[in-house]
Amino acid sequence: MKIKSNKPIKIRKFYFRELNILIALIVLSVFITVMNPKFITPFNLQVVARQIAIYGLLAIGETLIIIGGGIDLSVGSLVALTGVLVALFMKNGIDMIIAIILVLIISSLIGLWHGFFVTKLNVPPFIITLGTLTAARGFASVITKGWPIIGLPEKFFFIGQGYIWGIPFPTLIFIAFALLAFFITKYTVLGRNLYAVGGNIEAARLSGVDVDKVRIFTYVFSSFLAGITGIIIASRLSQGQAGVGGGYELSAIAAAVIGGTSLSGGEGTILGTVIGASIMSVIHNGLILLEISSYWHDVVMGLVIVTAVTIDIWRKKKR
Amino acid sequence: MNQELILKMEKISKSFPGVQALSDVDLEVFKGEILALVGENGAGKSTLMKILTGVYQKDKGRIIFKGKEINPQNPHEAQKLGISIIYQEFNLAPNLDIATNIFLGNEPRKGKIIKLFDYHKAFQESYKLLNLLTLNLSPDTLVKDLTVAQQQMVEIAKALAQKSELIIMDEPTSALAGKEVQKLFEIMKKLKEERISIIFITHRLEEVFEIADRIIVLRDGKRVGELPAQKDKYDEVIKMMVGREVSVAPKPPTKQDTIILEVKNLSSKKIKNISFYLKKGEVLGIAGLVGSGRTEIIRAIFGADPKIYGEIYLDGKKVEINSPKDAIKLGIGLVPEDRKLQGLILNMAVFENISLASLKYLFPNGIIKSALEYTLAQKFVEKLQIKTPSIFQKVVNLSGGNQQKVVLAKWLALRPKILILDEPTRGIDVGAKAEIHKLIGEMAKEGIGIILISSELPEILALSDRILVVSKGRITAELTKEEATQEKIMQYAII
Numbered sequence: 001m002k003i004k005s006n007k008p009i010k011i012r013k014f015y016f017r018e019l020n021i022l023i024a025l026i027v028l029s030v031f032i033t034v035m036n037p038k039f040i041t042p043f044n045l046q047v048v049a050r051q052i053a054i055y056g057l058l059a060i061g062e063t064l065i066i067i068g069g070g071i072d073l074s075v076g077s078l079v080a081l082t083g084v085l086v087a088l089f090m091k092n093g094i095d096m097i098i099a100i101i102l103v104l105i106i107s108s109l110i111g112l113w114h115g116f117f118v119t120k121l122n123v124p125p126f127i128i129t130l131g132t133l134t135a136a137r138g139f140a141s142v143i144t145k146g147w148p149i150i151g152l153p154e155k156f157f158f159i160g161q162g163y164i165w166g167i168p169f170p171t172l173i174f175i176a177f178a179l180l181a182f183f184i185t186k187y188t189v190l191g192r193n194l195y196a197v198g199g200n201i202e203a204a205r206l207s208g209v210d211v212d213k214v215r216i217f218t219y220v221f222s223s224f225l226a227g228i229t230g231i232i233i234a235s236r237l238s239q240g241q242a243g244v245g246g247g248y249e250l251s252a253i254a255a256a257v258i259g260g261t262s263l264s265g266g267e268g269t270i271l272g273t274v275i276g277a278s279i280m281s282v283i284h285n286g287l288i289l290l291e292i293s294s295y296w297h298d299v300v301m302g303l304v305i306v307t308a309v310t311i312d313i314w315r316k317k318k319r
Numbered sequence: 320m321n322q323e324l325i326l327k328m329e330k331i332s333k334s335f336p337g338v339q340a341l342s343d344v345d346l347e348v349f350k351g352e353i354l355a356l357v358g359e360n361g362a363g364k365s366t367l368m369k370i371l372t373g374v375y376q377k378d379k380g381r382i383i384f385k386g387k388e389i390n391p392q393n394p395h396e397a398q399k400l401g402i403s404i405i406y407q408e409f410n411l412a413p414n415l416d417i418a419t420n421i422f423l424g425n426e427p428r429k430g431k432i433i434k435l436f437d438y439h440k441a442f443q444e445s446y447k448l449l450n451l452l453t454l455n456l457s458p459d460t461l462v463k464d465l466t467v468a469q470q471q472m473v474e475i476a477k478a479l480a481q482k483s484e485l486i487i488m489d490e491p492t493s494a495l496a497g498k499e500v501q502k503l504f505e506i507m508k509k510l511k512e513e514r515i516s517i518i519f520i521t522h523r524l525e526e527v528f529e530i531a532d533r534i535i536v537l538r539d540g541k542r543v544g545e546l547p548a549q550k551d552k553y554d555e556v557i558k559m560m561v562g563r564e565v566s567v568a569p570k571p572p573t574k575q576d577t578i579i580l581e582v583k584n585l586s587s588k589k590i591k592n593i594s595f596y597l598k599k600g601e602v603l604g605i606a607g608l609v610g611s612g613r614t615e616i617i618r619a620i621f622g623a624d625p626k627i628y629g630e631i632y633l634d635g636k637k638v639e640i641n642s643p644k645d646a647i648k649l650g651i652g653l654v655p656e657d658r659k660l661q662g663l664i665l666n667m668a669v670f671e672n673i674s675l676a677s678l679k680y681l682f683p684n685g686i687i688k689s690a691l692e693y694t695l696a697q698k699f700v701e702k703l704q705i706k707t708p709s710i711f712q713k714v715v716n717l718s719g720g721n722q723q724k725v726v727l728a729k730w731l732a733l734r735p736k737i738l739i740l741d742e743p744t745r746g747i748d749v750g751a752k753a754e755i756h757k758l759i760g761e762m763a764k765e766g767i768g769i770i771l772i773s774s775e776l777p778e779i780l781a782l783s784d785r786i787l788v789v790s791k792g793r794i795t796a797e798l799t800k801e802e803a804t805q806e807k808i809m810q811y812a813i814i
Contacts, residue, residue, distance in 0.1 A: 187686055187687050187689075188685050188686055188687060189678045189679050189682055189685045189686075189687060190685060192671065192674075192675075192678060192687065193678070195664070195667065195671075196664050196667065196671075196675055199664035199665070199666050199667055200660070200663070200664045200665065202660060202661050203660070203661055203662055203663055203664055204664065204675070205623075205642075205643055206621075206623060206643050206653060206655055206661055206662070207643070207647075207675045207676040207729065208643050208644045208646075208647035208648075208676050208679075209644075209675070210644060266664070266666055266667075267666065
């Protein structure tokens with residue numbers, strides 16, 4: 001009985017964390033709508049929803065890695081590499097489904113590579129994923145020799161351009177993975193162990209948690225999601241291009257951090273990250289609707305990230 | 320003898336939450352004297368020295384140095400006054416050379432407007448100091464290329480460069496080999512001739528009688544005696560060091576029939592040829608000083624540190640333990656030495672910490688059923704009387720004693736066959752201590768084999784059925800409950 005009476009306390013606390021940024025998102029949306037009512041048109045909302053999917057997919061992977069005490073700088077470049085690869089495979093007559101599966105296997109293996117270096121060889125995650133950041137994009141350029149790979153099969157375009165019940169297909173993919181990640185973090189032993197590893201890796205190890213397995217999982221999952229994102233973008237652009245995804249890793253980290261994920265590990269929620277990715281996308285879209293020069297976009301994003309993190313730290317200290 | 324006082328500490332008191340670390344301690348040091356400060360782990364030696372060097376602030380009392388009352392707020396201030404401390408772990412910058420290290424924070428300057436570091440002067444001064452310490456090294460040698468003994472000399476040179484008149488050496492011989500110890504003693508004698516005073520903290524009594532002039536003994540944060548450092552006072556010093564007045568309710572007798580754990584010739588980096596057994600329902604105490612290798616023994620058994628050699632038998636069967644995961648699967652639990660760094664995920668809730676080790680056994684398909692998890696946690700919160708507003712409270716907000724109970728609950732939830740407790744009552748208040756003592760008895764009664772490490776001899780004596788004494792990585796004695804006394808344990812611990 002006692003247990004049951006305690007339960008609501010937990011639930012209230014849980015939602016409170018995300019409430020602040022949810023309010024920020026709503027205020028932001030209202031503000032942009034007032035400044036330019038176009039924001040709320042179905043077409044624009046579709047644009048925003050698709051953008052959220054791109055940031056969000058990468059941010060989910062990044063969130064899990066950061067909760068476990070790591071970081072992944074490679075996802076932007078992996079988006080480029082996987083996009084080029086899926087185009088290359090199809091261009092060479094491989095069936096679309098098989099091409100997609102192959103690309104996802106390759107991207108997962110790259111994640112396994114990261115996890116192996118981090119856990120078994122003790123290479124800092126920053127370094128090993130920085131290596132991939134450079135190498136993966138380089139490899140993508142080697143394959144394309146600077147030219148986009150075009151002439152892909154028509155049925156491939158649905159992934160990035162299609163709609164179901166008016167919702168962009170990428171958004172549906174994103175929702176599916178967000179639900180999966182939410183379930184993992186909240187209701188599985190793996191997820192719990194992930195928070196434990198990020199919170200205190202030595203205590204987790206001494207409690208019998210397979211800390212290596214948990215960390216490797218996050219790197220594989222993140223790279224896998226980068227593969228999904230790469231395929232979506234290639235489909236959206238109808239081509240494989242080595243230049244896409246530049247700086248996406250930082251947007252993904254920013255979305256996670258705005259959503260309350262702590263860079264020191266052990267803290268963060270998928271719900272927060274989804275809202276964080278939404279805020280990023282809405283601001284991005286808002287700047288376009290307010291006709292602010294695109295040169296200013298990165299400046300604004302930088303300020304938003306610093307503000308969000310500072311408020312979060314300040315709020316924690318006060319508590 | 321010219322008895323000129325250089326330092327007088329009067330009625331120094333200091334308390335930390337839940338512990339009175341020092342009460343009304345007096346300490347005086349004469350000019351050109353080597354004073355040995357001895358006492359068990361936790362007697363208050365370090366706290367007293369930290370107050371003297373400004374690391375901690377005293378609650379009560381006066382410090383008079385060279386006739387003036389002082390109140391150092393930090394180590395730098397104490398250093399400026401002429402008091403230096405040399406810790407067991409040196410505070411040297413390994414990538415800088417000797418001269419730069421000696422004058423770090425105290426650099427000779429040159430130039431009028433922009434005051435540059437006068438390396439030339441530092442080099443020459445260092446050269447003189449190294450000569451004085453009979454250290455045949457060039458001042459531009461990098462510190463990382465020095466041996467431990469040489470680094471210690473650099474620390475001493477650093478203290479001399481700051482014109483220290485009182486040097487505190489905290490266990491300076493613990494990392495040194497026999498020959499190096501003799502060299503250190505020669506240097507100490509030399510410093511004495513220079514009329515520099517030394518406070519020498521050590522566990523090795525033979526060394527005290529060899530080098531010190533006078534001994535002050537601390538116990539439970541009180542000064543219990545002062546003696547001249549003469550060989551025939553050996554037994555008297557030991558008697559003063561132990562004989563603590565803490566009373567621990569003895570463990571009621573338990574049924575002990577079968578041997579559940581047997582360790583044969585276990586060796587690792589810091590332990591040599593450790594062999595012992597543990598019976599079902601038995602409490603096996605492991606006594607020894609901090610750094611004696613007692614923690615390393617149980618970490619090697621638990622798979623937390625790699626073992627180099629040795630065999631472990633569980634219920635008569637040989638087992639391979641290469642990680643804590645393996646040990647836990649076999650039914651062994653470990654309450655580690657440092658609950659905050661090793662025992663708990665501080666930012667997690669009470670229930671999450673309690674279930675952490677059992678999750679994968681409770682939920683083999685990997686999906687957590689919250690209701691079951693909450694019930695488990697609630698059961699142990701009630702059973703161990705953990706004082707927390709709810710199982711959803713973060714453990715960081717609990718008191719030390721309740722935190723430790725959460726760690727215990729984590730292992731009890733697994734129903735272990737063997738539970739290893741490393742300093743289970745360190746830094747927790749008296750009430751919680753008594754509760755944990757009672758719990759140890761109850762666990763043994765349920766048939767769990769318990770290995771108990773503790774620096775508190777009364778605790779070891781009251782709770783253990785059998786006691787192993789460890790010194791320098793070896794077992795130096797095995798004592799039965801009947802024959803064990805504080806004096807006996809201490810004698811074998813400082814061998």
